[in-house]
Amino acid sequence: MAKQPAAVVGVGQTHHRAKREDVSMAGLCREAMDRALADAHMSLDDIDAIVVGKAPDLFEGVMMPELFLAESLGAAGKPLLRVHTAGSVGGSTAIVASSLVQAGVHKRVLTVSFEKQSESNAMWALSVPLPFNMPVHAGAGGYFAPHVRSYIRRSEAPTHVGAIVAAKDRQNALKNPYAHLKNPDTTVESVLASQMLWDPIRYDETCPSSDGACALVIVDEDVAAASPNPAWIHGTVMRSEATTAAERDQVNPQASRDAAAALWKQAGITSPVDEIDAAEIYVPFSWFEPMWLESLGFAEVGAGWRLTESGATAMDGRIPVNCSGGVLSSNPIGASGMLRFGEAALQVRGAAGDHQVDGARRALGHAYGGGSQFFAMWVVGSEKPTN
């Protein structure tokens, strides 16, 4: 039996901040959920199942938080699933939720993902020294910086391209009322002048540490008929690979390339740069914009930086990337992937507000996690898929 059509009819998110000391974890999730439900003109009573995602439990120090959250999330008497795929979890959680609808199991699924980074310290949690090993790890920045250096060497990109991405995303964030960072003075020059943290990654080229949540209401064709602007799901894909393997391509991982190829095929897209109107790509460190542009097929290998440098990824460019401000402007880790998926849905629903791309009909949501190890992507469109 073919997949049933499914659509996003509700998107909600919190105001992302460094510390949301005004709410508990449950309160944070409910803030996003209640906005998504209001957007969908539904209440929790209308929901058949709830799918929760968040990144490593060490970030909040609560093992399996879905257990204590179940009642607050309105999951009593309903199926409750929890998903975890490191930084990509927000994306893969949305895909698990959508597959429950596409499989015909449920008609209305609510999915929520969150992180409350202020409850601990992600840098510490990602760098716990293990016995017998060399303690040279330095968080996510320390992990990804060598691979950014490899990209710069391989592509021979000019070293200011990362700063172009950071300045663009921070300016885009000014148009997003939910974004964490609001730095109107950020320019390419100010980014280049910021401190080198994990050389070659500068302070301003790094995502913030945020508290936040995102929620989506995903429904079947019958329920979507009542929505004035459903975002139809045209394709979903997840792929994984080993964290370490001899000659593993850490700049352009096989799983990423395979996932993109499968996604475009599902969505009937042959030239992503021409057929996608807005892309929300997981860019926690600025250089990952050109890296993923290549891996996703928006540019030839080695030419992603040219697309960025040309201004094509700006909001008025050929392929606007991260009009919301992206991960570089808000990073509640567990929610960051779902924010990409949700922002893509907002674009094709014409509901992105001041960061709306005029007439966006098809959009990409993308997330990755682990050591560039887990990938989750979807394409959403304003029209019902024909495939």
Next chain:
Amino acid sequence: MTRSLSAPVTVAFDYTRSTGPVLGRFLTGLRDGRVIGGRTSEGKVVVPPPEFDPVTHDPVAEFVEVAPTGTVASWTWVPEPVKDQPFDRPFAFVLVTLDGADVPMLHALDVSSVGEVSTGMRVQVRWAEERVGSITDIACFEPATDGGFETGASAPSSTIDPVTGVIVPVSLDYLYAASPEESAFYRGLNEGRIVGQRCPTCQKVYVPPRSACPTDGTPTAEEVEVSQTGTITTFCIVNVPFLGQKITPPYVSAYVLLDGADIAVLHLILGVPAAEVRMGMRVKAVWKPREEWTYSLENIDHFEPTGDPDADYDAYKHHL
């Protein structure tokens, strides 16, 4: 000697938990010596108050003070308490329905023998000497005394300085066990050798060995000693200090592809200014004094340049 090396590791952090308004109200009450419940849409009083109503799903907004006395609804005896439990002597965990509440709450009961606890017995709160806005402000329950209960109540502070957060120390003790193959690698390091394993299917040499090839899944067995000299494939200069850091920044964390290996190891580069470290730079292992050796990659203090010409990019570009 067992095949696997193991060592203790502790993962500990003082988590800073935001309570939100509902649990904050409960904890503020405890600090004032009052027990505060929440009234649900069905009229039940629940202690501690749930953050959201189980029926309407709305935030719980009606708060009710209940008595610090109640009745044991159920219990279990703890004959051999473990670390961080409420007492270091035998005690009972009890479900107590406080007078004025409809649902029992969990806490500890201080009695000296299992014969002194029973379902239906009357108990009362024993307040902690110092109350800070934590569930442990109720030190425990104790058998009710005749003639009413001991009150801990002081003037409400909730409107002045409400509790908004709690610090929750978490400390987990693990025994970290290396695989037999990794253990052989660490034993080699204790002899001044760097030992990997070759995959019989793809012929790639893994350092440290992985037990099974990550690409083929083939179990690995053939040990291969690799060179102590290699090439920096790529690297990061760590300038950022962080909690738990073992090396003082700035330092260079580099992938070193040892001659004879097919995967790079992550290590520290010294003996050269950080700004002069390059991709392709040839480096060699610098060992700690032999008397400091143990079963660890830290036996190699760092890598430093050999002074040889850099490796061609083509020689290592497939390892990026």
